[in-house]
Amino acid sequence: MTSYRPRRLRTTPAMRRLVREVRPHPAELVLPVFIHEDLAEERPITSLPGVSQHPLDAVPGLVQDAIEAGIGGLMLFAIPSVRDARGSGAVDPDGILNRAIGLAAEAAGDRLVIMADLCLDEFTDHGHCGVLDGAGRVDNDATNEVYAAMGLAQARAGAHVLGLSGMMDHQVAAVREVLEAEGFTDTALLAYAAKYASAFYGPFREAVDSQLQGDRRTYQLDPANGREGLHEAELDELEGADMVMVKPALPYLDVVAEVAAQSRVPVAAYHVSGEYAQIEAAAAQGWLDRRASHLEALTSMRRAGADIVVTYAALELAAWLKEN
Ligand code: PBG
Numbered sequence: 001m002t003s004y005r006p007r008r009l010r011t012t013p014a015m016r017r018l019v020r021e022v023r024p025h026p027a028e029l030v031l032p033v034f035i036h037e038d039l040a041e042e043r044p045i046t047s048l049p050g051v052s053q054h055p056l057d058a059v060p061g062l063v064q065d066a067i068e069a070g071i072g073g074l075m076l077f078a079i080p081s082v083r084d085a086r087g088s089g090a091v092d093p094d095g096i097l098n099r100a101i102g103l104a105a106e107a108a109g110d111r112l113v114i115m116a117d118l119c120l121d122e123f124t125d126h127g128h129c130g131v132l133d134g135a136g137r138v139d140n141d142a143t144n145e146v147y148a149a150m151g152l153a154q155a156r157a158g159a160h161v162l163g164l165s166g167m168m169d170h171q172v173a174a175v176r177e178v179l180e181a182e183g184f185t186d187t188a189l190l191a192y193a194a195k196y197a198s199a200f201y202g203p204f205r206e207a208v209d210s211q212l213q214g215d216r217r218t219y220q221l222d223p224a225n226g227r228e229g230l231h232e233a234e235l236d237e238l239e240g241a242d243m244v245m246v247k248p249a250l251p252y253l254d255v256v257a258e259v260a261a262q263s264r265v266p267v268a269a270y271h272v273s274g275e276y277a278q279i280e281a282a283a284a285q286g287w288l289d290r291r292a293s294h295l296e297a298l299t300s301m302r303r304a305g306a307d308i309v310v311t312y313a314a315l316e317l318a319a320w321l322k323e324n
Pocket of ligand 1: 119120121203204271274
């Protein structure tokens with residue numbers, strides 16, 4: 001009888017390197033960045049150690065750092081000075097996010113992919129991802145009209161990829177339709193197809209000075225539902241999404257794996273603020289090896305099937321991957 005001894009392939013570093021199934025690379029990493037309209041200088045985000053809010057004029061330097069690190073892209077978020085019920089600042093070509101996109105796209109040229117968050121939560125005074133109806137509920141179709149205008153403004157500003165994170169039904173189709181009509185046929189759509197109503201977004205709320213009262217459970221997915229996440233990803237692909245994302249990442253690797261198996265477009269995973277903060281907090285106590293933990297998290301997302309990983313550790317991961 002043959003003796004299977006799997007340890008043979010683990011005997012030396014050279015052998016382990018030979019048989020490794022995934023090799024994460026800086027090019028597949030995307031770094032989220034926060035641009036704050038009211039800041040004159042960088043302000044650290046307490047609950048996201050190592051991550052800051054930046055003033056608008058920091059954008060070209062952030063783009064340069066990303067290019068030098070060899071990462072794949074930046075995901076831009078912006079915090080406006082003024083918020084209103086309809087999130088008007090998101091649609092205004094002079095709004096802070098659209099100005100940041102313009103600066104980033106100009107600095108990037110074709111050397112880095114500039115992605116923009118397409119959602120209203122940073123721009124509304126109530127903090128929801130959409131506009132509200134008379135009863136205070138998030139109005140799906142009225143929100144899609146604003147998303148279409150916001151998407152067009154972002155495409156005009158020069159964004160290469162629009163990250164639709166609002167979880168409205170038909171949002172991909174609504175944005176795709178206006179982009180086609182206006183001739184923006186090369187603007188790609190990254191659908192946050194399976195975005196769960198997660199407790200792990202906690203530190204992000206500080207990062208964007210969130211105004212939200214209550215929760216997002218009428219539009220984001222219930223953490224108990226895996227098949228519904230697959231359905232969302234399928235619908236977004238049919239509506240014209242160029243890439244689909246699962247978010248958060250590690251608590252939902254089953255969904256990442258199944259979306260990767262069913263999709264014919266690239267799949268992204270977002271290692272969200274709370275996932276990052278868990279590693280940082282434990283590492284600060286000396287309870288985890290910070291570098292090894294971040295690298296293992298990345299490897300696990302790739303192994304599950306993610307082609308692209310959005311992570312606050314992107315720049316450091318890129319440096320570590322080069323050293324390894
Ligand atoms: C919404 C948005 C959120 C995140 C990214 N886009 C917050 C939310 O849905 O509550 C969270 C990202 C993170 O936690 O890192 N525009």
